[in-house]
Amino acid sequence: xxxxxxxxxxxxxxxxxxxxxxxxxxxxxxxxxxxxxxxxxxxxxxxxxxxxxxxxxxxxxxxxxxxxxxxxxxxxxxxxxxxxxxxxxxxxxxxxxxxxxxxxxxxxxxxxxxxxxxxxxxxxxxxxxxxxxxxxxxxxxxxxxxxxxxxxxxxxxxxxxxxxxxxxxxxxxxxxxxxxxxxxxxxxxxxxxxxxxxxxxxxxxxxxxxxxxxxxxxxxxxxxxxxxxxxxxxxxxxxxxxxxxxxxxxxxxxxxxxxxxxxxxxxxxxxxxxxxxxxx
Amino acid sequence: xxxxxxxxxxxxxxxxxxxxxxxxxxxxxxxxxxxxxxxxxxxxxxxxxxxxxxxxxxxxxxxxxxxxxxxxxxxxxxxxxxxxxxxxxxxxxxxxxxxxxxxxxxxxxxxxxxxxxxxxxxxxxxxxxxxxxxxxxxxxxxxxxxxxxxxxxxxxxxxxxxxxxxxxxxxxxxxxxxxxxxxxxxxxxxxxxxxxxxxxxxxxxxxxxxxxxxxxxxxxxxxxxxxxxxxxxxxxxxxxxxxxxxxxxxxxxxxxxxxxxxxxxxxxxxxxxxxxxxxxxxxxxxxxxxxxxxxxxxxxxxxxxxx
Numbered sequence: 001x002x003x004x005x006x007x008x009x010x011x012x013x014x015x016x017x018x019x020x021x022x023x024x025x026x027x028x029x030x031x032x033x034x035x036x037x038x039x040x041x042x043x044x045x046x047x048x049x050x051x052x053x054x055x056x057x058x059x060x061x062x063x064x065x066x067x068x069x070x071x072x073x074x075x076x077x078x079x080x081x082x083x084x085x086x087x088x089x090x091x092x093x094x095x096x097x098x099x100x101x102x103x104x105x106x107x108x109x110x111x112x113x114x115x116x117x118x119x120x121x122x123x124x125x126x127x128x129x130x131x132x133x134x135x136x137x138x139x140x141x142x143x144x145x146x147x148x149x150x151x152x153x154x155x156x157x158x159x160x161x162x163x164x165x166x167x168x169x170x171x172x173x174x175x176x177x178x179x180x181x182x183x184x185x186x187x188x189x190x191x192x193x194x195x196x197x198x199x200x201x202x203x204x205x206x207x208x209x210x211x212x213x214x215x216x217x218x219x220x221x222x223x224x225x226x227x228x229x230x231x232x233x234x235x236x237x238x239x240x241x242x243x244x245x246x247x248x249x250x251x252x253x254x255x256x257x258x259x260x261x262x263x264x265x266x267x268x269x270x271x272x273x274x275x276x277x278x279x280x
Numbered sequence: 281x282x283x284x285x286x287x288x289x290x291x292x293x294x295x296x297x298x299x300x301x302x303x304x305x306x307x308x309x310x311x312x313x314x315x316x317x318x319x320x321x322x323x324x325x326x327x328x329x330x331x332x333x334x335x336x337x338x339x340x341x342x343x344x345x346x347x348x349x350x351x352x353x354x355x356x357x358x359x360x361x362x363x364x365x366x367x368x369x370x371x372x373x374x375x376x377x378x379x380x381x382x383x384x385x386x387x388x389x390x391x392x393x394x395x396x397x398x399x400x401x402x403x404x405x406x407x408x409x410x411x412x413x414x415x416x417x418x419x420x421x422x423x424x425x426x427x428x429x430x431x432x433x434x435x436x437x438x439x440x441x442x443x444x445x446x447x448x449x450x451x452x453x454x455x456x457x458x459x460x461x462x463x464x465x466x467x468x469x470x471x472x473x474x475x476x477x478x479x480x481x482x483x484x485x486x487x488x489x490x491x492x493x494x495x496x497x498x499x500x501x502x503x504x505x506x507x508x509x510x511x512x513x514x515x516x517x518x519x520x521x522x523x524x525x526x527x528x529x530x531x532x533x534x535x536x537x538x539x540x541x542x543x544x545x546x547x548x549x550x551x552x553x554x555x556x557x558x559x560x561x562x563x564x565x566x567x568x569x570x571x572x573x574x575x576x577x578x579x580x581x582x583x584x585x586x587x
Contacts, residue, residue: 016390017401024404024468027419030430034422047433093314100307108311115322117517117575119525121544122568125332125551125561126325132341149321156314181306210412212528213544217552228414232532244422251415258410266403269410273469274476274511 028255035059035248042244058249065246067222068230072253075226078143078215079208083201085144086151090200091193093156095185098163099171109160115153120213123149131218138220146214151204158203161275162196163189199272202265206258227254326568333561340555352562362563364538365546366570371455372542373523376462380519381512383463384470389504391471392478405468413465413528420461421533424448454539461529466522470515477511478504517578524571543567 034042036054062068097109127146136142166189174184215226231254234247262269333352335345356362391401408416423431424447432444447457485503494502527544534540536549547567551560 013390013393020387020390021401021404023464024408027416027423027464028407030423031419043428045428045433047428047430049430089313089317092310096307096310100303100310102304102307105307108315112314112318115318117521117571118322119521119544119567119571121525121527121547122564122571123322123325123329124548125557125564126328127321128339128551128557129328129332129343130320130325146321148317152314152317181303185310206410210414212412212414212531213548217548228412228528231412231418232414247418248422251418255407255411255415259407262406262410263403266399266406269406270402270472270476274473 031248031251031255034244035252037245039241039243039245055245058245059253062246062249062253065243066230068227068250068253070222071225071227071230074140074224075209075228075254078140078147078226079205081140082144082147082151082208083155083205086148086155086204087197087201090152090155091159091190091197092185094159094163094193095189097156097160099168099189109157112153112156116150116157118149120149124213124217127214128217137218138224140224142218143215143224143226146218147208147211150211151208154207155200155204158200158272158275159193159196162193162200166192195268198265199268199275202261202269203272206261209254209258329561329564332557333565335558337558337561338555339551339557339560343557345558348558352559353566355559356562356566361538361541362546362566365541365543368455368540369524369526369542369544372459372462372526372540373520376459376466377516377519377523379459379463380467380470381516383467384474384515385508385512387467387471388474388478389500391475402472405472407468408465409469409472414532416461416465417529417532420464421448424457424533448533451539454534454537458530458533458540461533462523462526465529466519470519473511473515474508477508480511481507520574520578521571524574525567543570 033049033051035058036051036056037048037058038055041048041052093112097105097112127149131137131142131146134142134145136145170188170192171184174188179187210228211226212228212232215229216232219225219229227250231247231250234243234250332345334347334349336348336351337343337345387405391398423429426432426444426446426449429444429447431447432441435441436444445453447453481504485507486499489499489503525544526542527548530540530542530545531548536545536553541549543563544567547560547563550556550563554560
């Protein structure tokens with residue numbers, strides 16, 4: 001009886017997992033199928049579930065109908081530079097917060113945490129004025145600067161908890177040998193922090209790569225447009241006939257690098273996401 | 281730098297006052313770039329936004345603000361669209377986070393129950409989280425298309441509906457539709473955090489409970505849920521804050537239509553589309569206050585769990 005119950009439970013579990021996988025993955029299947037159809041196949045009823053003869057030229061058209069390569073490059077540069085800046089200055093902040101005792105440390109730590117929880121819309125107006133004032137409207141440096149609002153506090157916070165988890169003995173030994181704190185940071189802690197830097201960098205990069213509100217508001221034309229904005233602003237002959245085959249092809253193009261990142265760094269990403277939740 | 285260190289520094293174990301003072305100064309030096317950057321991109325813009333909310337300034341450069349005192353806030357309090365956007369945001373947040381929590385716990389329990397293919401599941405769960413909100417919104421907007429969408433076709437075949445529905449256009453269906461998209465995109469995140477929480481619960485507790493004759497239901501309520509509380513609290517806070525500021529998905533799928541307009545969409549509409557920087561700033565400040573209120577309530581409720 002017990003065994004029968006357990007078997008039943010197992011079957012139930014696998015059915016549940018299968019349903020879940022279909023739910024999670026079907027939208028991707030549908031995006032891929034749609035990206036390989038002609039417009040007339042897309043607007044056919046009843047809907048065709050299996051891909052017809054794949055129309056790979058849709059993927060070429062994404063790049064020829066607009067400067068999509070430029071948008072990809074813009075996204076990569078903005079996300080990459082914003083991540084590198086955040087890691088460069090955030091790691092020193094994390095060292096200070098994780099290893100030094102001083103009055104105001106807790107305040108700075110919680111203020112940083114508060115910025116990550118911030119509704120970004122509530123600074124949009126002030127940020128617009130700042131960006132215009134600095135002459136950075138419609139420019140990639142402008143986007144990099146505004147992206148620090150989420151990449152920097154996030155990396156600082158994650159790296160601080162990472163620094164605290166590194167045993168202190170090595171640094172104490174180096175202090176005895178007469179190393180200065182800056183030497184300790186650069187020669188000892190930074191190499192030990194490498195896994196934390198990878199995790200924080202990945203998560204910051206993904207956030208910056210996906211960002212939409214600032215990219216939509218602080219850019220004007222194709223020179224500084226990023227991929228999410230391009231995908232949002234796809235337009236067709238009329239508002240009723242959006243070029244869904246191109247929108248889906250472009251969506252697949254930006255999703256593929258993210259899937260590769262997730263596959264390669266799965267463990268690190270999960271570690272980073274759960275760092276706050278489990279360690280507290 | 282090393283040559284000027286006082287001798288006490290080299291002993292390391294006994295730290296003289298000079299060294300302590302030096303270390304404090306160094307710590308602030310290390311923090312300086314981060315603090316300066318955050319003040320520039322977060323503190324100053326927030327201050328500017330609040331400041332501009334007391335003026336009638338238009339989004340036209342150079343700015344020509346005229347002080348109007350609390351006029352914009354008087355408008356805000358009487359603005360039915362603002363209150364509708366607050367209501368929509370709260371409904372969206374609490375319904376979607378509620379569903380995500382229940383589904384997240386179920387999924388986490390399922391994956392943690394030790395079946396094969398856990399790695400595959402984890403990857404599949406990470407993907408919806410990792411893709412841009414814009415991409416998720418466009419994928420679902422196409423699937424939910426009233427005439428050519430696969431969801432209508434699928435639901436008709438399964439006899440769930442009799443006729444095609446305008447999921448993203450009919451007033452009654454818009455909110456459930458955008459909630460469904462959000463649930464798809466973010467439940468996996470919830471499940472991953474809860475999964476990590478589950479895996480940190482020592483197995484001995486379950487064995488002890490089993491020896492004492494507790495059934496699966498009792499084990500869940502008496503062991504799993506209480507020990508999952510800290511992870512659950514953190515996941516809830518992050519997800520709720522995210523949902524309260526939802527923008528991308530609503531902007532793409534339903535835009536500024538009254539049935540689903542959220543606080544963020546409304547603020548941007550005023551600020552950018554209507555060039556009303558003064559009123560838009562008042563709306564933005566209103567959002568800040570709503571969210572600050574929520575954070576205060578949540579922290580008071582969960583202070584114990586977060587310790």
